[in-house]
Amino acid sequence: MSNPSEPGHGRPEPGLSAIMSERRRLTNLAYRLLGSLADAEDVVQETYARWYAMSPQRQEAIDSPGAWLTTVAGRICLDLLGSARARRERYVGQWIPEPLPDRTEWISGRPGAGTVDPADRVTLDESVSMAFLVVLDAMTPAERVAFILHDVFRYPFAEVAEIVGRTPAACRQLAASARRRVRTPQPDAASAARRAEIVRDFKQAWEAKDIDALIGLLDPEVTATGDGGGLANAAPHPIEGAGQVARFFVDRSVAGAGVALVERTVNGQPGLVARLDGVTVSVMAFDVTGNRIQHIWAVLNPDKLRSWTAG
Template sequence: MSAIVSERRHLLNLAYRLLGSLADAEDVVQETYARWYAMSREQQDAIDSPGGWLTKVAGRICLDLLGSARARRERYVGEWIPEPLPERTEWVSGRAVGTPVDPADRVTLDESVNMAFLVVLESMTPAERVAFILHDVFRYSFAEVAEIVGRTPAACRQLASSARRRIRESQAPATPTAQQAGIVRDFKLAWEAKDIDALIGLLDPDATAISDGGGLVNAVLRPIGGGEQIARYAIDIAGMVPNMTILERTVNGQPGLVAQQDGVTVTVMAFDVAGDRIKHIWAVRNPDKLRPWTAGAED
């Protein structure tokens, strides 16, 4: 039985990458285990690879959810951004205050969860996303992927190839993490100083900033395009929220910023740095997506 329970973290990692939502990933894992425990002992014993069975079921649930998520996100108020994750040392539990966080409830942070990568995944068809993540990230064979996606292995190979091409076309060469951190820190300092010229200098002229407020009244409902426009908006925000504290934090495994008011996280910002300029900023303000950053903060 412990072998079944030990699959939990793997399933959570898989589902988060497939769905871009920790809350949805947790629901998928719960549903997967519910289906396992709904079987009789004889049915369970007849399964050669329980881990493989759990992965197959979780993958199929995710595939169904991705189909319905597309319709849900078309009705979403404003832009939809994947749910940001903190570094494991900063993770706070969504359970009762003081309850320790189970390591199985954490997602491993690597290049397959950085925000730029997850945003590209959002542009893929559900089948492309599932085939690519299962094969290229988790190293399942195309025969195994085919069982989950319901296509032939050759078709799954094509899906993964198409997804790989999308990734290549959208991503600039990686900027070293230390360099990214320095640029994000400079952005923080310029923002705090309300230095618009410094902000403009750090932003690519064609940069975009996207905010996800989940329908909050004061949310930005459309992307802001252009480095100068983003810089001016950042200065406006600093003027409107004088008691805001900006902290350097790891967001989905990369340097990012967190804005707090009265000690409570209200915005998590992820950055895409190309060379020595910021190309994209994703600011998540939807309270439902900030649970790992805010729950138990009063403890």
């Protein structure tokens, strides 16, 4: 299998540096497939463990180490996605993908992570927006893997088939089915600025407990979802409708509660971070279409907030 991230089809220069240079691409792939940076890092670690478990002779016999690493990482992710539904049944409340900070906001909360910044290894583009990841999470494992490998990473279906374990024609159908679920926005500088402005207006209206202003910013069919994972207080079910969502936020006003609400980039999009006594307690992502907020995702589970700075 060829490596789309490198020109040509020849074998990369052998050696530790050539092998380790694949880490960023593998992390990008695994995060998009799993929606969890922690799980993505574990997948990459396992992939490298399998590489170094081979004898030097077996390593030398592999024409494209980069392609081998991608195949192994993709298959590990596929297995994890297959068991994810059972794990989700045991998850308390709603499950939201792990939010990613901008590189300037990152801190390491994982033992042994060292000084390498994982934010430098995950490209913050439309394919990691919370709206995109939530749609991916509704796909079957095979759909998700085929779609991400082909449509995001540009692998040909013949190579996708090696990872998914199906024919190229079947993988083409999987990607087409997944593609129908995705609404792909085409942002420009103006729309990005407008999204940031709407999130700022939401913040100010929330702090002012201005329910009418909040309703004016929300789509009539807006949905707000919270993820506490049983470790933080969050609504057990999504809240729907502009009036209900506005009332929910007004009733949980941050004013006078010692909570600082700050504007931050969340998965490459304008978002909000709530901090209490310098500790990040919630990260909010928004899906803004036109001039209205369609979806709000609030991650409160502290296990998913380890990559965010304390202040």
